[in-house]
Amino acid sequence: MPVVQVPRDDQYVLNHTTRFLARDVGEVAEPFHLPVVDTHWDGASAEVSYRFNDVTFVHRDDQAREVGVVGTFGELHTPVPLRQVRFLGEPTGLWAVTVRVGKGQVHRYRFAVDGRSVLDPVNPQRQRCDNGREWSRFFTHGCAVPISFDRWELRLLDRLVTQVLPFQLAENRRFLDDFYHRLSRSERDRQFPLAFLMDESVGVVNFIDKLLAREERHNLDDYKTCLRLIDGVLRARFPGREPAELGRQAFMDLYDELAANAVPGWDTGQYGEPRYFLVLLRRHAMTGAFAHPKHGGNNGAAAWAYLAERFEFDWRSALEAPLGRNTDYRG
Amino acid sequence: MADETFDAVIIGSGAGGAPIAHALVRAGKRVLVLEKGPLFHAQHTSPDGLSDFKRDEEFATGAEKVLRVPGVANTGVSFYSSHVEPDLNDEPHVYREKDGRDLATIEGYTAQVVGGGTQLYGGVSLRFAPDDFRLCTVNQGRADLRDDPNGDVAREARDWPFGYDELEPWYCVAEDLVGINGTRDGQLKPASADHYQKPLEPNSISSHVAVGMDALGLRRYRTPLAVITEDHLPSGRTVPLDRESIKTAFVNRYGDPLGLKSNTWVSLLHPISTEPGFELRANCAVTHLSATDSRVTAVHYRDPLGRSRTVSGTVVVVACSAIESVRLLHLSAELDPAFGQRINGNDLLGRYFLTHCFGGASARVPGRHDKSRTLDSDWATDACAAPEFVRANNLWAGGAIYNNTSDSALPISMARTWAANDMDTMWKGYLYDLDMRGDGFDGYLNENFGRQLSVAFMANQVPLPTNRITLHPSVRDKWNRPVAHIDKGWHSHDVAVMTVLAEQCRRILAAGGDGVQVIGHGHVGNDVRRIANHVLGGARFGSDPRDSVLDPDCRAWRFDNLYVTDGSFMPTSGGANPTLTIQANAFRVGDLLTTRV
Known part of the structure; x- marks a missing residue:
């Protein structure tokens, strides 16, 4: 072309x-x-x-x-x-x-x-x-092609991110299900080419993947090291199981351990402060969920739609069409 | 010899510089404006129809950056800056902490962009009260001031070299040309003309503030905001068909892609940009001035790629925000002792640096409101600036109180300002509140989203010679020049002022109706870091050359052609946000200069 x-x-x-x-x-x-x-x-x-x-x-x-x-x-x-x-x-x-x-x-x-x-x-x-x-x-904007992470890292990260966000709660999961089901097939394919990542983390993992490729390259090593350590910790705890397939409780426990800065089986020689990684993840999860979708998260503006449905939040009137409905502002 | 000459060379394109450029170009003069930052367009001024400002929370406070400045105690910390604030590693502001350590801070920048701080501000455009101009006079002989055992206030308070009445016509000019909406009735500040545009409907959450102010008998008015709500003839700007769409939460700390916020680029400079006498050079950082005796003969700057160039002007106006203007004059003095003797022979340059006594109260309201449809503030009151209130509370000066509506209106901003005090503590509260997860996070949203309401005050800070801007002995910027070093503390009477006014803010919210739950009130009195973007003083004007840096016309006393017109000219910081007063004064000086060039 x-x-x-x-x-x-x-x-x-x-x-x-x-x-x-x-x-x-x-x-x-x-x-x-x-x-x-x-x-x-x-x-x-x-x-x-x-x-x-x-x-x-x-x-x-x-x-x-x-x-x-x-x-x-x-x-x-x-x-x-x-x-x-x-x-x-x-x-x-x-x-x-x-x-x-x-x-x-x-x-x-x-x-x-x-x-x-x-x-x-x-x-x-x-x-x-x-x-x-x-x-x-x-x-370019809204890019969903993985750059920073391998597939196993993306899947593990997805499970961790859901611990931080509100979408694991029953009623919010229902919202997300409804939200995605209302979209047409072609619309879903266009907006969610990585559908396996789009459930409860509303694209946050993709946002982090892009952020670490560009603005926050300096934090990529933290993720690489900690995901490897977490993978090891979970494999040791649940022999023969795929960490990303573990139940919700395993990740809730892991969150608590990270928060307490004491993760049994964690090699502090490789990464001294597991809590620091959790704090990093919390900032990225919050930002990725609610930032403008062009940054790769908040897919299809799902997190804004959630705020609009649960609370009152008329995000569409300020934002550029066709994402929003403001025709004066061009994005 | 300089490369080129102009009638006026103006350093800085914000509130202190743009009005002068506007006045001189309209009078047929040749003006060059040098601006360190980029020319970021609104859609209607842009050749490609797109703005460089976006409605995108990542633009106000973006990705993490890491401080790498050597020689300061907080090297290695994270910081989060706006897209028009400098990379701190290129040009840090360094302040001295109470314990004597030097720390770099993101506080104290206005914005490095054409339009300066007016691109990012909330637009609150209050006049100062008449007594703000005569704080020496009104405090003479008073022995009743709280927490002022040594009589510092009476000794350090200064009258402005002119009163409210002399500035009043220039307030009118500024309100007309800048483009401001608000209401006049209920203000303590007399006006000879009403150029306000009609305000939009207040956000529904602000009704609690109206109820509270009324219950306490505080006269209120719609906060004057530099956002146009009607077509604005002086600047040629037009508003969208749906005027309610002007309200978005992308106000404070966001440049406006539609140019409805009346920053000095869209309101004052773009309208003269096709005049033959006007030239704007963005991305050009002035490094120093040089002089022959009492005349500034050259302005030395780096062009966008860093090449050294010079220009000269019949007059030279320094207006690049107080900290940077003082620094520029100090840097020029460092290179030429004769320049230093003229600008700082009385050792006052950089002294009496001021910000504002600042604080307020916040509450959670019973209902939920869509704060995404708002401007920065809806209601204001001057009740606590009234002489009776000031006297009754044993204070030297009062201040304005107004509510904020755009704070915590957007989800990321609500999280990153959660329990954060200032720009340096951004994100810290939310991130370390580790229980905020899953249903805890859901509860946090449920409890706070669309339910937070705050009321703030803005009051005079006692001027002190020890609050000062100097050059840092070792930290340098990307041009290898010493950076600004800031010493700033609060006087005990400042803390008294803040305590009284914070209590007033608390009372307003407490009286705001059934179910309004005050969740906090306080002020910045225990924090020297809080410099805020209201950077004032440091080159104060006055009638006595022994006691001031500038004469009543804002001209440096021992120079013929050097003027300083950003907030640094102020001898006291006023009981309100400073931008409109900086603009009014700059129109006043601009008018004077039309007869001098």
């Missing part, structure tokens, strides 16, 4: 990148902001626009004569050229291009600088292909 370029001006590029990049000392701040993934607006239709993001690639090179980007969002052998970004009519050394990419996607890319292929030196997200070649990576 040909790449659709979007006209975003130089001011936009400077606004969203230079405060992180420009400096005399220290490293680039908040490098996860690159490439910039933002709302798409086609100037006419909220429904059509909602299916896409604008992705702005930015590369800094004072010496380059031409810079392009190739990636799986377009044709792998045809670089999309970046333009020189100017300030006061002078080249800044920044190069940029904005392209339209569908939501819910993961892509890899490399820059082509005067014919040389280079990784994005700022974006910390990387991906190694089967042939060993390393690529830079980005994902």
